[in-house]
Amino acid sequence: MTSPPERLSHGQVRLRRWRADDATVLLAAVIASQEQLRPWMPWADRYDENRAAEYLHECEAQWASGNAFAYAIIVGDQIVGSAGLHNRVGDGGLEIGYWVHADWTGRGIATDAAAALTDAALALPGIDRVEIYHDAANAASGRIPAKLGYARLGDQPTRGLWPAAPGETGTDVVWQFTR
Numbered sequence: 585m586t587s588p589p590e591r592l593s594h595g596q597v598r599l600r601r602w603r604a605d606d607a608t609v610l611l612a613a614v615i616a617s618q619e620q621l622r623p624w625m626p627w628a629d630r631y632d633e634n635r636a637a638e639y640l641h642e643c644e645a646q647w648a649s650g651n652a653f654a655y656a657i658i659v660g661d662q663i664v665g666s667a668g669l670h671n672r673v674g675d676g677g678l679e680i681g682y683w684v685h686a687d688w689t690g691r692g693i694a695t696d697a698a699a700a701l702t703d704a705a706l707a708l709p710g711i712d713r714v715e716i717y718h719d720a721a722n723a724a725s726g727r728i729p730a731k732l733g734y735a736r737l738g739d740q741p742t743r744g745l746w747p748a749a750p751g752e753t754g755t756d757v758v759w760q761f762t763r
């Protein structure tokens with residue numbers, strides 16, 4: 585599929601495609617945010633230099649294949665989180681995922697990042713639908729699509745795309761924004 589731009593911006597944030605040389609800053613952000621990530625992100629435990637490097641390598645491969653487009657979220661000159669578009673919700677759709685460094689939450693950063701990604705997704709040929717999935721217990725995550733005017737489609741059993749994280753209930757809330 586056609587790739588979105590490597591750089592995006594919205595409000596206070598800029599998004600820049602992750603690069604292989606971001607491993608040190610990525611590792612530091614994950615380690616600083618581990619307590620907040622652990623309930624929802626199964627990969628957050630036992631994070632180390634190798635896992636950061638592997639993730640960035642995977643980002644390059646997925647960008648090339650069109651499976652996912654992952655960006656560092658930047659405020660000023662600091663990387664403050666990660667957000668991306670995932671090609672896993674069927675034809676005509678892309679899914680947004682995000683996490684924000686624990687020192688930077690509560691300032692609208694995930695909302696601005698998701699707004700940039702929503703616009704970028706809907707600008708791609710053949711994409712007319714953007715979705716956000718979050719665990720039913722992850723109320724903070726649910727605020728992002730709600731604030732952006734996504735429609736709440738309802739609850740469904742988790743898709744089981746990865747091993748369950750400790751905070752997950754097994755029920756996802758699905759939100760959708762259409763062109």
Ligand SMILES: CC(C)(COP(=O)(O)OP(=O)(O)OC[C@H]1O[C@@H](n2cnc3c(N)ncnc32)[C@H](O)[C@@H]1OP(=O)(O)O)[C@@H](O)C(=O)NCCC(=O)NCCS
Binds near residue numbers: 696731
């Ligand atoms: C979810 C997350 C990305 C939000 O990032 P953020 O930059 O703080 O998001 P925003 O500031 O744009 O909005 C957060 C909203 O959640 C609300 N919030 C924060 N903690 C909350 C909680 N425990 N319960 C309910 N709402 C909460 C905030 O008040 C805000 O809503 P408001 O603007 O209506 O007041 C961040 O907390 C995070 O990285 N969490 C861990 C990873 C994760 O869960 N990722 C999403 C997986 S689906």
